[in-house]
Amino acid sequence: MADLSRRQFLGGTAAVMALFAGLRSPEVIAAQPRGNGRPLLLTNLRLFDGSGTPLRDGVSISVEAGRIQAILSEPPGAGEAEIIDCGGRVLMPGLIDAHWHTTLAAITQVAAMSADPGYVHLVAAREAERTLLRGFTSVRDVGGPSFALKRAIDEGIVHGPRIFPAGAMISQTSGHGDFRMRHEVPRGTTTPLSAAEQMGVTAIADGEAEVLRRTREQLMLGASQIKLMAGGGVASSYDPLDSTQFSERELRTAVEAADDWGTYVMVHVYTPRGIQRAISAGVKSIEHGQLADEDSVRMMADEWIWWSLQPFLQDEDANVYPDAARRESQRQVAEGTLRAYEMAQRFGVKTAWGTDILFSPQNTPSQGRQLAKLTRFYDPLEVLAMATGRNAELLALAGPRNPYPGPLGRIVPGALADLLVVDGDPATGIDFLADPEQNLRLIMKGGRIYKDTL
Incomplete structure (x- = not known):
């Protein structure tokens, strides 16, 4: 347990954070959270319970031992x-971002x-507090050393x-998670891992055996779900948006390894081709999928696959790209x-619903505003249900x-008491979430x- 390998040193950043736990910027939590062990009774409220049904009046909520009683x-x-x-x-469940990069967003x-790795993690710790203060009490991390x-x-060392x-994003060579520079290619059998792989941001795997190893490594480290890159992206340096990545056999290998641990692959x-290949391999959650056609959407519906969408609308919150090729890909996705x-x-x-804010410190404050954009497509209560009970x-x-363990995203007896x-x-x-x-x-x-300013 005391072995000072590089992996354990990078994985032990909590100890480094403890040294800086007292350093608070003015906009973050100024005092320890209040919780004296007494039961709480929240009264004089209008209740949104996370289901999408109309608000209820004339009720109170009792909280004890961290749960709704x-x-x-x-x-x-x-x-x-x-x-x-x-x-x-209005009293409502805490918000959930189903596509968030905890370590890489800010x-x-x-x-x-x-x-230095320590700096990256300290920035992430500060942003975690800000995320909580935006009302997001849970996030599904979709890639990075979190x-x-x-x-x-x-x-309780930091707040968030x-x-x-999910741990490292698993990518094929030349895939959406291959962040190597051109001079690092080709990689030999004794070539060191790239900086992104050493940090735990990504894991490059080719062939079923390597995919199996990398999947099992993330499960060993504590992944609650596994993330694979099955197609190209807008911000990619190498892989075009229309590319299909990983064979069906490779994808199925990760699915089987995750299933053996009782969890799933996203x-x-x-693209339609990538979506259909992933579903055929047993994947349970499609992240993005904005270029889907009707056949691939029907397949998602028939197989009860989750579609984790983000409001990529090429608006004021969109990433700015200097080259025409990526701007065109961005237009297609929008x-x-x-x-x-x-x-x-x-x-x-x-x-x-999720945001997928990545490498964009200027955009993290828009998290709630990006949820509010969905009222363009849905009734407001349906949007809130998506970001609470549905995401849960x-x-x-x-x-x-x-x-x-325990219900999240709903205000029902026995649920974890994450409330706003x-x-x-x-x-x-x-729009108040903005x-x-x-x-x-x-x-x-x-x-x-x-936080309490009542």
């Missing part, structure tokens, strides 16, 4: 509970690939959301986004690898209060 008719007896008067505001790609940060949050980690992919949301509803595909169903696919009290009426719109500092009045995770 009961939904009570008013007026209840307080007993020994601490009463929190919500002032007639740092540039150059810094992520060249800075294991140490997850542990530090769970142990619950993290469902894939980055855009047009495909409009078709994707329409087809997802028409064919009844199980749809999740996707997280639950991790089965026994779920690091946080908000200024705003989600029955008419959710300004969390003003409009999120109380933030609770696991029954502990991290």
Whole structure:
């Protein structure tokens, strides 16, 4: 256990973070979260329970031992509970981002690939607090070295959301997760791993044997689900958007290894061919998929596959690319986004929501605003249900690898007490999420209060 290998040193960043735990920037949490062990009783509220049904009045919520104990008719007896008067505001579950890069969202790609590992993780720890203060109490991490940060949050060393980690993104050579420079190719049998592989950002694997090894390594490190790159992307340096990556046999190898551990595989992919190959291999979640055609969408619906979509609309929150080729790929994906949301509803595909902010520190504050964009396609309460109860169903696919057993995303007895009290009426719109500092009045995770301006 004391072996000082490089992998263990990089994986032990929680210890480094502990040295800096007292350093707080002005906009983050100024005090320890409140949680004195007493039961809590939240009263005078309007309830959105995460299901998408209309708001309810005339109820109170009791919280004890980090979980929701009961939904009570008013007026209840307080007993020994601490009463929190919500002032007639909406109480709702904490938000869930189903496509978030915990370690890589708030740092540039150059810094992520060249800075000291400790610096990368300290930046990620600061952003984790900001993520929580935006109302996101859980995230599904879809690629990057988030294991140490997850542990530090769970142990209370730093504050942040619950993290469902995928570990390194598994990519074929020349795939969407191959960040090597041209001078690093070809790689010989004794060539050292690239910087991105050493950091745990990505794992390059070719052939069934290597895919099996890399998948098992992520499971060993604590992955709750596995991420493979099954197609090209917009930001790619080498792989074109229309490329199909990994053979069906390679994909199935990862699926079988994940299934042996009771969990599942998700894939980055855009095109119909890549989507259909992934589904045939047993993949359970399609990430992106904006170039899908009707046949591939029908296949998702028929096989009960999750479609994890993001509002890539080529707007003020979009990445800016200097070259015409990537701008054209971005345009195709933006047009495909409009078709994707329409087809997802028409064919009844199980749809999740996430942001996929990556290497864009200037864009992380837009997390809530990007959720509000979905009211272009859905009723506001349906959007909130997608970012709470629906996303929680996707997280639950991790089965026994779920690091946080218990219902998430819903306000029901027995659920984990991840709660928000908000200024705003989600029955008419959710633009209030674009300004969390003003409009999120109380933030609770696991029954502990991290913000209270009631």
